[in-house]
Amino acid sequence: MVIVTQRKMAVPTSLIFPTLIIGAATFWILMKLMKRPQKCPPGPWGVPVFGCMPRFLFTNKRLRDVFKGWFYKYGPIYSLKMGSAYIVVLNNIESIHDAFTRPEFQDRPRLDFSLARKGEGVSISNGKVWQEQRKFVHQIFRNFGVGKASFEDAIVEETTFLTDALLQSDGKVVNIEHLLKSAVSNVISSVTIGQRFQYNDEYFQNVLAKIHDMLEHSMIASQLSLFLPFIKYIPFSSSAKIVDSMKTLINFHDKVTTEHKAKFDVENMKDIMDAYLFEIKKGNDVFNEDNMYWVINDLFIGSTDTITTTLMWVFLFLLNNPDVEKKVRAQLNEVVGRNRMPRYSDRPKLPLVEAIISESLRLGTMSALSLPHVAATDSELRGYDIPKGTLIIPNFHAMFTDESKWDEPEKFYPERFLDENGNYVKRDDFIPFGIGVVVSVSGSSLQGWRSSSSLHTYCKKCPSRFLTGVGCPQLKDSMV
Numbered sequence: 001m002v003i004v005t006q007r008k009m010a011v012p013t014s015l016i017f018p019t020l021i022i023g024a025a026t027f028w029i030l031m032k033l034m035k036r037p038q039k040c041p042p043g044p045w046g047v048p049v050f051g052c053m054p055r056f057l058f059t060n061k062r063l064r065d066v067f068k069g070w071f072y073k074y075g076p077i078y079s080l081k082m083g084s085a086y087i088v089v090l091n092n093i094e095s096i097h098d099a100f101t102r103p104e105f106q107d108r109p110r111l112d113f114s115l116a117r118k119g120e121g122v123s124i125s126n127g128k129v130w131q132e133q134r135k136f137v138h139q140i141f142r143n144f145g146v147g148k149a150s151f152e153d154a155i156v157e158e159t160t161f162l163t164d165a166l167l168q169s170d171g172k173v174v175n176i177e178h179l180l181k182s183a184v185s186n187v188i189s190s191v192t193i194g195q196r197f198q199y200n201d202e203y204f205q206n207v208l209a210k211i212h213d214m215l216e217h218s219m220i221a222s223q224l225s226l227f228l229p230f231i232k233y234i235p236f237s238s239s240a241k242i243v244d245s246m247k248t249l250i251n252f253h254d255k256v257t258t259e260h261k262a263k264f265d266v267e268n269m270k271d272i273m274d275a276y277l278f279e280i281k282k283g284n285d286v287f288n289e290d291n292m293y294w295v296i297n298d299l300f301i302g303s304t305d306t307i308t309t310t311l312m313w314v315f316l317f318l319l320n321n322p323d324v325e326k327k328v329r330a331q332l333n334e335v336v337g338r339n340r341m342p343r344y345s346d347r348p349k350l351p352l353v354e355a356i357i358s359e360s361l362r363l364g365t366m367s368a369l370s371l372p373h374v375a376a377t378d379s380e381l382r383g384y385d386i387p388k389g390t391l392i393i394p395n396f397h398a399m400f401t402d403e404s405k406w407d408e409p410e411k412f413y414p415e416r417f418l419d420e421n422g423n424y425v426k427r428d429d430f431i432p433f434g435i436g437v438v439v440s441v442s443g444s445s446l447q448g449w450r451s452s453s454s455l456h457t458y459c460k461k462c463p464s465r466f467l468t469g470v471g472c473p474q475l476k477d478s479m480v
């Protein structure tokens with residue numbers, strides 16, 4: 001017979017005190033990590049260290065839908081913890097307007113991919129550097145380009161190349177993403193560095209691929225490092241991949257800069273890089289080659305995927321709504337005709353084009369959660385305390401699909417932007433490019449212009465025979 005005796009483990013008295021200290025310290029750290037400010041907006045609870053992050057691991061919902069669900073549950077301003085970051089999400093026009101018209105909410109958090117090269121540019125800079133670079137870029141956009149490098153001419157010229165490329169596919173199924181992305185990048189390339197590239201130019205395609213990689217990684221994991229700062233020390237993390245992708249961009253940029261410096265002529269400035277080199281020569285300390293690198297990069301990165309994706313949405317919505325396609329085709333034929341491209345001055349006479357672009361931006365919501373900002377000081381927003389360092393995220397997706405503001409928000413219905421006389425109606429709560437000072441440098445004009453030219457190309461040259469035999473792509477399969 002086996003007799004089992006239970007033995008009680010006695011904790012030596014010498015260990016009791018250190019155990020208590022460690023326990024208390026761990027408790028204190030956990031409480032500190034989970035603590036929210038005194039008067040904080042309501043919001044979902046998270047677990048210590050990771051906050052709400054695990055919720056995203058155990059759901060097949062898209063991030064934007066989880067954020068929208070919290071809007072319905074907690075109201076227009078809610079807060080959450082993601083790792084070490086405390087985040088306040090703004091879901092209506094009132095709170096977004098209040099926040100982003102105040103200087104304390106205009107700063108940008110530091111993103112890891114800025115480690116790849118010194119300098120700041122527009123989209124990741126703060127303070128004087130941001131103000132001056134932004135003034136420079138705005139000036140150029142207001143003048144629609146620099147010297148001969150006019151946006152309008154570049155768009156019209158590129159649209160002709162795009163049309164030819166589309167027609168070459170005669171009768172075959174084409175994936176327009178590659179062509180559109182190349183065309184959009186060529187427009188920005190023409191005005192920034194005075195060059196366009198063949199759509200099959202391997203070197204340029206590699207640069208575009210790296211821009212895309214960088215965007216993808218910075219969206220996913222470089223932003224993760226905002227929440228888990230230690231992640232950047234993990235080998236093969238996306239921060240490392242971003243830095244790697246950036247090497248190609250840096251080489252490309254350095255080559256172009258050397259050529260521009262060699263040919264610089266103040267009497268004959270050809271593009272944005274020339275205009276920037278001129279600012280450097282004037283001696284303003286925030287204009288230097290590192291910041292120039294980032295400004296040009298910001299323009300490439302800010303435009304390529306945003307405009308390409310918007311155009312893809314426009315085409316997809318039209319393919320799924322042939323009645324709207326028919327009407328816009330008729331409007332473009334009547335106002336512009338078949339022998340020329342639309343010019344900027346045609347815009348007021350093309351309200352349906354404008355409405356289709358707005359509706360595609362609303363329903364496609366290119367910038368669902370926009371770009372994050374950070375509170376520069378301890379402040380207050382609509383009765384809530386916002387401590388310094390809080391990340392502020394505007395939730396455009398929730399705003400643009402809020403059932404209390406939009407009739408049947410999931411439906412593509414461009415007429416919601418038209419009045420009874422068919423004129424375009426601007427809505428104050430529709431701000432796909434941001435608001436106040438923190439608005440995309442493109443403003444709405446350039447992107448609308450780009451879209452209307454491409455739409456015109458499509459309507460003029462590309463009947464729906466593209467779809468013969470393959471059926472129409474379905475929207476439900478495509479919502480990102």
Ligand code: HEM
Nearest residue numbers: 122123298302303306310367433434438439440441442447
């Ligand atoms: C469909 C087209 C576009 C959409 C929906 C869009 C949307 C946005 C949004 C929401 C922001 C963030 C504003 C904020 O700070 O809160 C932004 C910033 C920015 N966008 Fe765009 N954008 C578009 C096209 C473009 C184009 C064509 C360019 C350049 C040629 C561009 C360059 C930038 C830059 C440089 C920033 C950073 C501005 C700053 O931090 O001051 N974007 N964009």
